[in-house]
Amino acid sequence: MKILVPVKRVLDYNVKARVKADGSGIDLANVKMSMNPFDEIALEEAIRIKEKGNAEEIIAVSIGVQQNQETLRTALAMGADRAILVVATDDVHNDIEPLTVANILASIALKEGPSLILCGKQAIDNDFNATAQMLSAKLKWSQATFASEIDVKEDIIRVTREVDGGLQTIDAKMPAVVSVDLRLNEPRYASLPNIMKAKRKPLEEVNPADLGVEITQRLKVIKTKEPDSREAGLILENIDQLVEKIQENVGG
Amino acid sequence: MKILVLAEINNGELAEDQTSKTVSAASTLGKVDVLCASNQCSDASTNIAKMENVETVLVLENELFAQSLAESYSETMIDTLKSYSHVFAPSSSFGKNVLPRIGGMLDVMVISDVSKVISEDTFERPVYAGNAIQTVQSIDKLKLISVRTSNYSAVPSTGSANIKKIDCKGNNPLTTFVENKMQTSDRPELTSAKVVVSGGRGVGSKENFEIIEGLADKLGAAVGASRAAVDSGFAPNDWQVGQTGKVVAPDLYVAVGISGAIQHLAGMKDSKVIVAINKDEEAPIFQVADFGLVDDLFKAVPEIEKKI
Numbered sequence: 001m002k003i004l005v006p007v008k009r010v011l012d013y014n015v016k017a018r019v020k021a022d023g024s025g026i027d028l029a030n031v032k033m034s035m036n037p038f039d040e041i042a043l044e045e046a047i048r049i050k051e052k053g054n055a056e057e058i059i060a061v062s063i064g065v066q067q068n069q070e071t072l073r074t075a076l077a078m079g080a081d082r083a084i085l086v087v088a089t090d091d092v093h094n095d096i097e098p099l100t101v102a103n104i105l106a107s108i109a110l111k112e113g114p115s116l117i118l119c120g121k122q123a124i125d126n127d128f129n130a131t132a133q134m135l136s137a138k139l140k141w142s143q144a145t146f147a148s149e150i151d152v153k154e155d156i157i158r159v160t161r162e163v164d165g166g167l168q169t170i171d172a173k174m175p176a177v178v179s180v181d182l183r184l185n186e187p188r189y190a191s192l193p194n195i196m197k198a199k200r201k202p203l204e205e206v207n208p209a210d211l212g213v214e215i216t217q218r219l220k221v222i223k224t225k226e227p228d229s230r231e232a233g234l235i236l237e238n239i240d241q242l243v244e245k246i247q248e249n250v251g252g
Numbered sequence: 253m254k255i256l257v258l259a260e261i262n263n264g265e266l267a268e269d270q271t272s273k274t275v276s277a278a279s280t281l282g283k284v285d286v287l288c289a290s291n292q293c294s295d296a297s298t299n300i301a302k303m304e305n306v307e308t309v310l311v312l313e314n315e316l317f318a319q320s321l322a323e324s325y326s327e328t329m330i331d332t333l334k335s336y337s338h339v340f341a342p343s344s345s346f347g348k349n350v351l352p353r354i355g356g357m358l359d360v361m362v363i364s365d366v367s368k369v370i371s372e373d374t375f376e377r378p379v380y381a382g383n384a385i386q387t388v389q390s391i392d393k394l395k396l397i398s399v400r401t402s403n404y405s406a407v408p409s410t411g412s413a414n415i416k417k418i419d420c421k422g423n424n425p426l427t428t429f430v431e432n433k434m435q436t437s438d439r440p441e442l443t444s445a446k447v448v449v450s451g452g453r454g455v456g457s458k459e460n461f462e463i464i465e466g467l468a469d470k471l472g473a474a475v476g477a478s479r480a481a482v483d484s485g486f487a488p489n490d491w492q493v494g495q496t497g498k499v500v501a502p503d504l505y506v507a508v509g510i511s512g513a514i515q516h517l518a519g520m521k522d523s524k525v526i527v528a529i530n531k532d533e534e535a536p537i538f539q540v541a542d543f544g545l546v547d548d549l550f551k552a553v554p555e556i557e558k559k560i
């Protein structure tokens with residue numbers, strides 16, 4: 001089977017996001033960008049499934065600006081077999097909404113016919129947590145979100161999900177869309193030889209129009225502001241003072 | 253404008269706090285109807301009917317909804333949704349699972365994790381782990397909104413809504429439920445507790461986490477954890493607080509052996525009072541804490557517990 005892994009290029013998780021002075025968004029000029037951490041986990045899982053002999057091909061897809069090429073090269077270096085770049089904008093500040101991303105991915109899925117699409121549960125920039133669910137609905141495929149364990153059987157995939165109350169296990173018929181959570185695995189680093197090899201792996205570039213998808217924006221961002229900030233408080237001298245403060249604020 | 257709230261019900265049991273706070277957010281725009289879909293609805297619907305601002309409780313009772321599996325839940329919802337302009341759900345694992353699927357089916361964008369309802373089409377939501385707050389305006393005809401419930405208080409139980417049964421057809425050939433491994437505890441729920449005591453990697457092991465739990469029990473608090481503590485197996489996944497875990501805003505949050513990474517702060521920095529105990533005076537948690545103690549947690553926490 002084929003596995004499709006959508007990977008988003010986002011502000012690196014170690015970098016603190018700065019709001020632009022004019023309130024028009026987050027400053028993304030000259031900052032470190034990386035693969036969305038959840039997508040690394042999704043890709044790692046796809047590679048492990050392939051290493052176990054349960055998949056033949058892994059296709060990484062990224063939607064956004066031309067520079068997403070770098071993210072896809074990283075995916076190829078980790079172990080994806082080929083990559084598709086959908087150039088949907090020329091401005092890094094123009095975030096493509098999950099609904100449009102889902103439309104694009106659905107179109108690619110219909111062409112490529114994967115049995116499994118492994119998404120991250122959430123992009124750590126817009127924090128929407130929506131694409132996998134929307135994609136699954138568009139394709140009318142089964143849906144398993146927040147996976148912390150995945151077991152591929154013949155034509156079903158058993159997924160243990162991290163839910164608010166604990167863990168839930170479901171069997172999803174394939175083809176399926178699964179979104180992955182933090183505890184699923186620890187992604188590997190690309191080795192130097194694999195980084196070299198990745199340069200020769202196929203990376204195809206397409207436009208949304210080629211896929212019959214129009215880029216729309218349903219949520220107009222009117223303003224971006226800093227959250228209310230918290231001031232550093234008091235460093236206390238001893239435990240007794242801390243006990244006092246705790247007692248003052250319990251049930252207060 | 254017609255507003256529907258999706259109640260969160262797990263196997264017949266109403267998630268009262270999440271549902272009530274979602275009703276509270278939705279009532280910013282007016283009276284609401286609440287959809288109560290589960291395998292057993294009588295207790296849940298009675299409780300929902302008491303929530304202020306609820307006009308009608310729509311009851312959909314069917315074995316199919318016991319686990320709120322996304323496919324059957326959203327499939328059946330579609331018919332009910334037709335007459336509504338707004339659908340609200342809590343931004344819990346339930347809401348995050350079903351609401352975007354409904355969006356995908358109807359080609360409507362979802363407005364996730366709304367922290368403030370400004371008007372019928374304009375909302376605030378945190379992005380970038382809460383390092384920025386965006387105001388967004390939706391042009392979709394139907395608004396699908398998941399609510400960051402920690403920003404709202406529950407509505408009073410002074411209402412008396414109608415309860416109306418509705419029919420449903422439906423099946424789910426796509427996914428089947430296998431099992432739940434839910435954590436049970438006598439402690440207050442993490443997302444609604446007045447006091448939360450959380451432990452991080454500094455706690456060191458699952459056994460040592462009893463120190464955190466001991467203090468929590470003394471304070472009648474819920475227990476939380478950082479991602480590092482959960483990843484290391486010190487604490488179960490449902491204790492994780494943060495950008496990708498639960499968001500809490502108690503009166504008092506006590507962070508023990510937690511460094512204060514932005515992803516952790518995203519889940520707790522709206523707490524009223526933050527107390528931090530860390531042996532490293534440079535730990536970033538002290539930049540948001542109202543009161544800090546630079547000390548070894550293994551010495552400090554048991555002593556605090558004794559003195560309270």
Ligand SMILES: Cc1cc2nc3c(=O)[nH]c(=O)nc-3n(C[C@H](O)[C@H](O)[C@H](O)COP(=O)(O)OP(=O)(O)OC[C@H]3O[C@@H](n4cnc5c(N)ncnc54)[C@H](O)[C@@H]3O)c2cc1C
Nearest residue numbers: 452453454478479480494495496497509511515516531549
């Ligand atoms: C995509 C993504 C999502 C994430 N989501 C979350 C999330 O939702 N929630 C979350 O918490 N994190 C999240 N993280 C992880 C986050 O970046 C940090 O790695 C994590 O919060 C660190 O946990 P910690 O503070 O317990 O551990 P550390 O950063 O290792 O800190 C341990 C602290 O304990 C102190 N300490 C050690 N021993 C003692 C002692 N004896 N007494 C007192 N103090 C002691 C140390 O001084 C240190 O400050 C996420 C990361 C990524 C990439």
Ligand SMILES: Nc1ncnc2c1ncn2[C@@H]1O[C@H](COP(=O)(O)O)[C@@H](O)[C@H]1O
Nearest residue numbers: 006007063119120122123128129130131
């Ligand atoms: N622009 C994009 N390009 C590729 N994949 C994406 C993109 N946006 C979202 N995704 C995928 O959808 C997941 C969830 O994103 P979101 O719904 O935006 O939180 C991500 O982890 C990716 O797997």
